[in-house]
Amino acid sequence: MIRLDNITKYYPSRLGKQYIFKDLSFDIPSDHNIGILGANGAGKSTLFRLLAGSEYANQGRILTDLSLSWPVALATGIHPQMTGRENTRFIAKVNGIADIDEYERRVIKFAELGKQFDLPVKSYSSGMRPRLAFACSIGIDFDVYLIDEVTSVGDAKFRRKAKAALLERSEKANVIMVSHEMDEIRQFCDSAIVLHKGELTFYNDLEQGIAQYQAL
Amino acid sequence: MTTLLKRNKWEIWRDVIFALFVREIRTGFNDKLGLGWAIISPIVFIFVLSFARSRIGGAETHSLPTFTFMAIGILFIQSFLLTMSGSAGAIRKNKALFAFRQVQPISAVLAGALFELLTKVFVIVGIIIMMYFMGMELHISDPLLLLACFFLLWMLAVSLGLLFGIAELFVIEVGKVRQLVERPMFFISGTFFSLQDIPREYWHFLDWNPVLHAIELTRFAVRATYGSEGVSMGYLSGIVLVFSFFSLAVYHIAWKQGVSR
Numbered sequence A: 001m002i003r004l005d006n007i008t009k010y011y012p013s014r015l016g017k018q019y020i021f022k023d024l025s026f027d028i029p030s031d032h033n034i035g036i037l038g039a040n041g042a043g044k045s046t047l048f049r050l051l052a053g054s055e056y057a058n059q060g061r062i063l064t065d066l067s068l069s070w071p072v073a074l075a076t077g078i079h080p081q082m083t084g085r086e087n088t089r090f091i092a093k094v095n096g097i098a099d100i101d102e103y104e105r106r107v108i109k110f111a112e113l114g115k116q117f118d119l120p121v122k123s124y125s126s127g128m129r130p131r132l133a134f135a136c137s138i139g140i141d142f143d144v145y146l147i148d149e150v151t152s153v154g155d156a157k158f159r160r161k162a163k164a165a166l167l168e169r170s171e172k173a174n175v176i177m178v179s180h181e182m183d184e185i186r187q188f189c190d191s192a193i194v195l196h197k198g199e200l201t202f203y204n205d206l207e208q209g210i211a212q213y214q215a216l
Numbered sequence B: 001m002t003t004l005l006k007r008n009k010w011e012i013w014r015d016v017i018f019a020l021f022v023r024e025i026r027t028g029f030n031d032k033l034g035l036g037w038a039i040i041s042p043i044v045f046i047f048v049l050s051f052a053r054s055r056i057g058g059a060e061t062h063s064l065p066t067f068t069f070m071a072i073g074i075l076f077i078q079s080f081l082l083t084m085s086g087s088a089g090a091i092r093k094n095k096a097l098f099a100f101r102q103v104q105p106i107s108a109v110l111a112g113a114l115f116e117l118l119t120k121v122f123v124i125v126g127i128i129i130m131m132y133f134m135g136m137e138l139h140i141s142d143p144l145l146l147l148a149c150f151f152l153l154w155m156l157a158v159s160l161g162l163l164f165g166i167a168e169l170f171v172i173e174v175g176k177v178r179q180l181v182e183r184p185m186f187f188i189s190g191t192f193f194s195l196q197d198i199p200r201e202y203w204h205f206l207d208w209n210p211v212l213h214a215i216e217l218t219r220f221a222v223r224a225t226y227g228s229e230g231v232s233m234g235y236l237s238g239i240v241l242v243f244s245f246f247s248l249a250v251y252h253i254a255w256k257q258g259v260s261r
Helices: A044-053 A084-095 A099-113 A114-118 A129-139 A154-168 A180-189 A204-213 B009-028 B034-055 B067-093 B095-099 B105-133 B142-172 B174-186 B200-208 B210-222 B232-259
Strands: A002-013 A016-028 A034-038 A059-064 A142-149 A174-178 A190-198 A199-203
Touching: A002 A044, A016 A059, A016 A199, A016 B105, A034 A204, A044 A174, A044 A199, A059 A180, A084 A099, A084 A114, A084 A129, A084 B009, A099 A129, A099 B067, A114 A204, A129 A142, A154 A180, A154 B034, A174 A180, A174 A190, A174 B067, A180 A204, A190 A204, A199 A204, A204 B105, B034 B067, B067 B095, B067 B105, B067 B142, B067 B174, B067 B210, B105 B232, B142 B174, B142 B232, B210 B232
Parallel strands: A034 A174, A034 A190, A142 A174
Antiparallel strands: A002 A016, A002 A059, A190 A199
16 A cells, blocks of 8 residues: 555746645555546646655655555656666666666566667667666566556557566556556556546546546 | 665665766766766866966976976866866756656765766876876875865865755756856966965955865975965865755755755
8 A cells, every 4th residue: 555645745836836736645555556547737747756756745745665666657767878788777776686687688578679779778769768668667576666658659569568567467566557548548457546636536446437537 | 586685775875876976977978089088188178278387487386396286276176166067967967867766866966976086086197197207296295185185175066066956956047156156266266376476465355265275285285385374274174064064954954845846
């Protein structure tokens, strides 16, 4: 379980504080693959970044004993001038992986970048970068993977592979993902959290959540 | 299966700073000249200026060879400015990496500062080798004082860089102010002159500047006859202590909100 305890989060702007969450308390249940549904600007990515510890709330805290991935977005933490291999090793070092070489082999196998793995990431196609980013995170055994519209960029084959990898891990690991494509959410998730006007609602049944979201 | 190491806070810090440091070396200079340029360009700069000045201004300045006099001045002011801007810039440059919760701004600052320190050590070695081949005297009367001055100056630059870096997270324009402040530092820190060249009644315009203290004390450390009138180790270390405390205190209260904007 991930407990949000009295979270208040705002961004300062010229028009004053833009509140995303105000005194929000919520428990995100474990053992569910959760799709986060919400309109543009509802705060999905902010929620993600708060969960991952990339950002901090203005008040309140987030309590969990699970290990959460970083928010795997299109190219988080990937430096365009470093090669795929260097990026992989950087991520491994930062996350404290014991056997970096083994991890590197896993990423190579999953990302299927071939020789490009030793070229700077800036020469990659737009489908290859998220493949590397996703491979880097799935190569580490987290309890929860936070995935921000990464899988939507890949081709069908990569999606199948991502799905298989997550399923394989699904006994121990879960995914929380953001996407605007309902098909994709249906593919990976079994329940939903609808994010609307700073309030979170959990739906055990994914279809019910999607229906609610589309009715908004 | 990948196993994650159970690391304590210090080990995470060590790993992250190391990873950022390597990344900095790898990406800081990405053209064909690569890292070498960070070392060659200051050596050439220092060499040309010092050599020109020693031709024009005579062989000795206050009992110190003019070349050494100038080399110390330029080397120190350059180390100070580059370390300060490197540390300050490290926060904004690595902002995307704070997505990893292990990476904190201060790790980026320390990695950037260590990188600058490393290149400067190579620059110093390069200058010493040149002086050796030019047949200059390499005697240092107080090596410990020299090391202490260099280290204190580095600490000061890192503290100020951290302070500016944090401020720049909140107000971007602070970066422009920093660049504005940096420029006159080159001319008021005793790079081209000694405090002894200035009439005593005007000292108070200059002697508030800790960088001037560091440079003059280093010249004194190289040749004791140079004298250390008007500058003091106590003042320099006091300033460094105050600024490192202050910048760490500001960092401690502000970094979480800084990266969350």
